[in-house]
Amino acid sequence: MRLVTYNIEWFAHLFDDADNLMLDGESSGRYGVDRYTQGRGIAHVLQRLDADAVMVVEAPNTGRNQSCRRALERFAAEAGLRTDTAVSGFATDTHQEIALLYDPTVLTVKVDPQVSKDTPRFDDSFHIDLDVDDRMDRVRFSKPPLELRVNTKEGMTLRLIGAHLKSKAPHGAENAKDVVRLSIANRRKQLAQAIWLHRRVADHTEAGEHVIVMGDLNDGPGLDEYERLFGKSSVEIVMGTELSDPHAQGLLKPREIVQPSTSRFYNAATKRYFGALLDYIMISHGLEAYAPRWRIWHPFEDAECYGDIPLREALLAASDHFPVSLDLGLT
Numbered sequence: 059m060r061l062v063t064y065n066i067e068w069f070a071h072l073f074d075d076a077d078n079l080m081l082d083g084e085s086s087g088r089y090g091v092d093r094y095t096q097g098r099g100i101a102h103v104l105q106r107l108d109a110d111a112v113m114v115v116e117a118p119n120t121g122r123n124q125s126c127r128r129a130l131e132r133f134a135a136e137a138g139l140r141t142d143t144a145v146s147g148f149a150t151d152t153h154q155e156i157a158l159l160y161d162p163t164v165l166t167v168k169v170d171p172q173v174s175k176d177t178p179r180f181d182d183s184f185h186i187d188l189d190v191d192d193r194m195d196r197v198r199f200s201k202p203p204l205e206l207r208v209n210t211k212e213g214m215t216l217r218l219i220g221a222h223l224k225s226k227a228p229h230g231a232e233n234a235k236d237v238v239r240l241s242i243a244n245r246r247k248q249l250a251q252a253i254w255l256h257r258r259v260a261d262h263t264e265a266g267e268h269v270i271v272m273g274d275l276n277d278g279p280g281l282d283e284y285e286r287l288f289g290k291s292s293v294e295i296v297m298g299t300e301l302s303d304p305h306a307q308g309l310l311k312p313r314e315i316v317q318p319s320t321s322r323f324y325n326a327a328t329k330r331y332f333g334a335l336l337d338y339i340m341i342s343h344g345l346e347a348y349a350p351r352w353r354i355w356h357p358f359e360d361a362e363c364y365g366d367i368p369l370r371e372a373l374l375a376a377s378d379h380f381p382v383s384l385d386l387g388l389t
Contacts, residue, residue, distance in 0.1 A: 059164070059210065059388040062107050063220070063272040063339055065115035065321075065379035070129075070153045072097050073118050077129040079136055089324075091375055099375030101137035104159075106369050107355070107381060111160035111167075111208075112141055113220040113272045115337075115379075118157075120149040126157050134159060145169050147204035147220075148181040156204040156220040156273065164389075170207040177257040180205065184254045188246040197250040200224060203273075205258075210388050217262045221255060221273035223292055224248045248277060252292035256300075262342075263300045269342040271301060274379065276336055293338065301340035304352055305382075309335065320354050321379045339384040348387040355381045 068087020074080055079097065086096040104112065118129035130144035139159070145167055146157035160167055173179045180202035185194040204220035224247050255271070262269045277292040293306050305318050319333030333356075341350060357363045357370040357380070364370055373380055 059386045060109045062109040062383045063113040064381040065274045067377040070119040073129045095375045099372040102372035110164045114157045115222050115274045117155040119153040126155040148202040150201045166209040168207045171205045174261050217269045219271045223275045225276045248292050252295040271340040303338045303340040337382045351385040353383045
């Protein structure tokens with residue numbers, strides 16, 4: 059079985075207000091990439107991945123007239139994908155939903171949001187003292203995680219959680235002081251979301267269930283200087299002792315010369331590209347018995363992706379993030 063997480067930058071821009079796919083020469087949400095090129099690139103990548111399920115981060119919008127599920131299924135039909143069925147969870151105000159495209163001949167999928175004594179539903183509010191002032195802060199997800207109950211043909215049940223944690227970027231900062239203030243505030247909120255998500259993971263693992271957390275966590279150990287103020291990254295908090303991901307765990311070890319990355323961004327000030335490890339697939343320890351194999355489909359770090367020129371170009375056109383796949387010995 060192959061599971062994939064893929065942050066597809068501004069996928070919503072490829073659809074009109076009635077969820078009709080627009081593949082033309084007009085600009086997409088990606089700088090310098092038209093809608094035809096991005097759409098064809100996404101289709102090529104998804105065809106090449108040939109996954110049983112894809113967690114789509116920044117999936118098309120759900121709104122008054124739009125439906126994320128309908129848009130994705132129309133895209134899958136146009137691209138000829140076997141992952142032709144989609145589910146999404148709580149709608150967001152950001153035009154960036156979290157959704158799963160899957161092959162219904164392989165998996166049975168049900169949207170199954172949870173609640174427990176210490177952990178509210180992800181569309182609710184979480185109360186936690188973020189700044190140690192003896193006052194509870196109210197935290198909400200701008201993009202509530204997608205909780206799924208998934209059954210394989212063999213009858214195994216998996217708990218899949220698709221996540222897109224808040225970015226730490228200081229959007230709206232007007233000066234250096236604003237950068238520091240917003241960066242610290244955003245990291246506090248992101249860490250609170252990570253604690254909330256981890257508690258849900260702990261609920262499932264304590265119940266003996268198999269859990270997979272997949273998505274864009276917008277963070278990684280040692281990614282920025284503000285992490286030192288709080289002791290841990292949100293990735294470490296989500297992973298805890300219950301989950302494992304070799305890419306995240308590799309960052310906790312003494313630094314290698316080259317670190318893996320799942321995204322590629324352009325810095326206009328330095329006129330250089332830089333990479334970051336933001337996308338993860340974390341599994342509970344019971345799934346380690348099924349020969350898990352992770353792969354980051356990075357066109358400049360994975361030799362096969364680089365050598366396959368159509369795939370390389372498609373990956374670069376499709377998104378500023380690259381897919382992460384997990385192969386498990388399940389059917």
